Amino acid sequence: VRAGIVIMKKITMVILLLAIEANVTSVAEDNFDDLFADDPFATVVIEDQVARTGPLTISQAFSLQSIVNINSNKTSTIEQAYSGLSSLQLSYRPGMQYRPNDWLSMDFEGFVAADGVFAIRSEQAWSEEDRDNREFFGKLTEFTVDANHKNWFLTSGLQTVTLGLADALSISNRLYAQDLSVPGLMSLEDATIPAWTSLLSGNFGQIRIKTGVIFNHEINAIAEPGTDFANDFSSIDVQPENFALENMSGFVSLSGVLGALDWQANINSQLEHSPYVELGIVQTGSLPAMGPVNIDFARTEALSVAASYVVGSTLLKAEAGVTLGFIGQRQVANVPSDMIEFDRASGVLGLDFNSNTLGRLVAEIRVAQVLDYTQLDLINTAETNAQWVLMLSKNFFREQLAISAQIISFDIAGDAGRIQGLNLSYDFSDTMSTQIRYLDYIAGDVALLNGADDRDRLVASVDFVF
Numbered sequence: 001v002r003a004g005i006v007i008m009k010k011i012t013m014v015i016l017l018l019a020i021e022a023n024v025t026s027v028a029e030d031n032f033d034d035l036f037a038d039d040p041f042a043t044v045v046i047e048d049q050v051a052r053t054g055p056l057t058i059s060q061a062f063s064l065q066s067i068v069n070i071n072s073n074k075t076s077t078i079e080q081a082y083s084g085l086s087s088l089q090l091s092y093r094p095g096m097q098y099r100p101n102d103w104l105s106m107d108f109e110g111f112v113a114a115d116g117v118f119a120i121r122s123e124q125a126w127s128e129e130d131r132d133n134r135e136f137f138g139k140l141t142e143f144t145v146d147a148n149h150k151n152w153f154l155t156s157g158l159q160t161v162t163l164g165l166a167d168a169l170s171i172s173n174r175l176y177a178q179d180l181s182v183p184g185l186m187s188l189e190d191a192t193i194p195a196w197t198s199l200l201s202g203n204f205g206q207i208r209i210k211t212g213v214i215f216n217h218e219i220n221a222i223a224e225p226g227t228d229f230a231n232d233f234s235s236i237d238v239q240p241e242n243f244a245l246e247n248m249s250g251f252v253s254l255s256g257v258l259g260a261l262d263w264q265a266n267i268n269s270q271l272e273h274s275p276y277v278e279l280g281i282v283q284t285g286s287l288p289a290m291g292p293v294n295i296d297f298a299r300t301e302a303l304s305v306a307a308s309y310v311v312g313s314t315l316l317k318a319e320a321g322v323t324l325g326f327i328g329q330r331q332v333a334n335v336p337s338d339m340i341e342f343d344r345a346s347g348v349l350g351l352d353f354n355s356n357t358l359g360r361l362v363a364e365i366r367v368a369q370v371l372d373y374t375q376l377d378l379i380n381t382a383e384t385n386a387q388w389v390l391m392l393s394k395n396f397f398r399e400q401l402a403i404s405a406q407i408i409s410f411d412i413a414g415d416a417g418r419i420q421g422l423n424l425s426y427d428f429s430d431t432m433s434t435q436i437r438y439l440d441y442i443a444g445d446v447a448l449l450n451g452a453d454d455r456d457r458l459v460a461s462v463d464f465v466f
Contacts, residue, residue, distance in 0.1 A: 059095040064088075065461040067185075069228075073454045081124035082228040082455070087134070088116040093141075103149055107157075109142040127226025141194055152202035158194045161212060163253055163266045164319055165306040168389045168408070169366035171321050171346040172266045172304040175251060177218040177273035182229055183448055184408070184419040184439055185457065193218045207256050214249040217241040217297070220273045222448075228455055231447050238275055238295060247271055260310040266321075267304075271297045276327045279336040279379075290336065298341075300325040315352040317364070321345070322371075328378045336379060343371045359394025386412050400427045410446045417444030417452065434462045 065087070072083030091113035099105040115134045118126055144157030164172030168188070177193040179186060199212035217240045223229035241247040249270035256263055280293035304321025322345045330337040350364035365388040370376070373383040393404035404423045410416035420442065425435040437459040441452035 055098060055100045057097040057099070059465070061093040061095075061463060061465045063091045063093070063461055063463045065091070065459065068458045068460075069455060070458050071454045071456040072228075077125040078127075078226060078228055078230075079454070081121070081126055085117055085121065086457075088120065089113050089134075090116070103147055105146045107142055107144045107146065109140070110138070111141050112138040125226075127224060129224035130227050133224060152200070154198075154200050156198040157196065159197050159199075160192050160194050161197055161199055161210070161251075163210075163251065163264070163268075164304070165262065165264060165308045165317050166319050166348045166350055166364055166366075167317075167352065167362050168391070169348050169350070169364045169387055170306075171319050171323075171348055171366065171368075172264070172302075172306055174302065175214060175249065175268065175270065177220045179221040180448065181221050181223045181227075182457075183441075184421060185459070193221065207254055210251075210253040210255075212251055214251075214270070216243055217247045217249075217271050218273060219275070219297075229448070229452070231450065233447075236277075236292065236295065241271060241297060262308045264306040265304070266306070267302065269299065269301045271299055272326075273297075276329075276339075278329060278339055296327075298325055298327040313354050317348070317350040317352065319346075319348040321347075328376070328381050330377050331379045332377075340376065340378075342376055342378065342381075344368050345371055359392060362389070362391040364389045385410075388412065401425070410444065410449070414442065415444050417446040417449030418442040419449075431466050432462070432464055434460075436460050 066085065066089075067087035069083050069086050072079050074080045074083050091111060093109065093111050095107075095109040097105060097107050113134075114136050118131055118135050140158055142157070142159055144155050144159050146153065146155040148154070160176050162173050163175065164170030166173075176195060179191045179193060195218050196215040197212055198215070199210060201208065201210040203209070219238060219240045223231065223234055225234045227234075249268065251266065251268035251270075253264060253266045255265070275295045275297050277292045278294035278296075279290050281288045282291035282293065283289035300323050302321055302323040304319060306317070306319040308315055308317045310316075322343060324341075324343045326342050326344060327339055328342055329339050346366065346368040348364060348366045350362065353361045355361075365386065367384065367386045369384045370378070370381060387408065387410055389406070389408045391404065391406045393402065395402050402423070402425045404421075406421040406423075407418060409418045418441075420440040421437065422440075423435060423437045425433060427433045437457075439457040439459065441449060441455050443449050443452045
């Protein structure tokens with residue numbers, strides 16, 4: 001039983017982390033907030049250079065990116081493989097917009113990549129799962145048909161829709177799954193996994209309404225087995241739910257502006273992007289073994305409100321909400337028992353300060369609490385958890401040079417783990433830019449960062465856009 005409970009704790013901690021991580025993403029939504037938009041772990045920020053031929057607009061981008069693990073202790077074959085050069089990726093991102101008239105448009109964006117590290121360091125013990133995912137890779141990142149009439153807009157296709165007003169720790173922006181395979185490596189926008197979505201938006205007087213349906217279910221992507229960020233959950237085969245009416249998600253958002261106040265109210269129903277795991281006896285005998293006996297996804301309903309208020313050079317932000325329908329497992333005498341539903345309330349406070357001298361400072365803190373916790377007796381589910389983010393950025397030399405630093409912590413004191421980043425990017429021209437980026441991982445109680453102290457990354461990239 002003791003061995004089974006150890007497994008149970010590890011699995012449950014991973015699930016808790018993924019549920020938290022699924023919310024750590026947001027891109028400012030309305031025109032007002034776009035003035036302050038900035039990803040906390042951004043890679044290269046560049047304006048697309050486009051070729052215009054009448055109603056057809058074409059954009060292309062090439063990128064060469066290298067990733068080096070500069071801190072591995074090389075105590076295992078996995079750590080040996082991921083020490084030093086762990087990626088040398090050449091990627092191509094084609095884009096196209098077709099606008100035959102003023103009310104109709106079609107948008108397409110793709111991404112294809114090849115990673116040469118498997119040929120350069122072919123002698124290393126790369127896992128087959130990692131090789132399959134990275135050696136040659138392609139995906140559609142956007143494919144939509146859009147129509148607009150007066151103040152109304154309708155779009156459908158592969159895309160993402162953002163809710164909420166917080167930059168990094170929004171509790172409203174939870175519609176889509178996230179790629180968490182290497183935490184903090186990708187920008188928030190690139191880490192969001194697109195899904196087939198239909199959206200209708202428009203105005204009723206001073207109130208803007210957005211409502212939509214997400215048709216297919218996606219799950220959070222975590223590290224593959226045999227990689228240095230793999231955890232106990234990596235080896236469990238979890239698949240998204242099939243395309244069906246009962247597996248779709250829906251949302252409604254109302255928003256408006258009252259002077260310096262920007263407000264938003266959201267409601268959504270969705271399948272969670274991380275599964276819950278029911279533990280039970282998988283092997284009987286004198287020392288029974290505990291393990292997963294059922295893996296499924298909870299359907300949750302969430303209600304949230306968000307507001308931002310301008311005070312001089314500072315934008316104050318707040319979000320609050322409650323999510324109903326999480327599923328967890330009770331324990332009786334330290335042994336897993338029945339599965340029950342529970343609810344969680346969350347809140348976010350933040351500020352966005354812009355200064356000609358200091359640059360841009362973003363600070364946010366998010367706190368979530370399980371309701372009626374003392375009555376539930378849940379296995380390894382904390383009553384309260386918190387996260388905070390600090391982001392500082394400044395541009396120099398007529399906006400050509402950008403320097404930024406970010407910290408995200410998975411609890412108040414930082415004991416659960418932190419990710420710290422330092423970025424330097426430079427635009428040589430409208431078509432060429434480069435970036436050097438350092439990611440520092442501080443290990444802690446969060447399973448995703450267990451043993452991560454020796455996995456620090458140095459990322460260098462060159463981008464060409466034409």
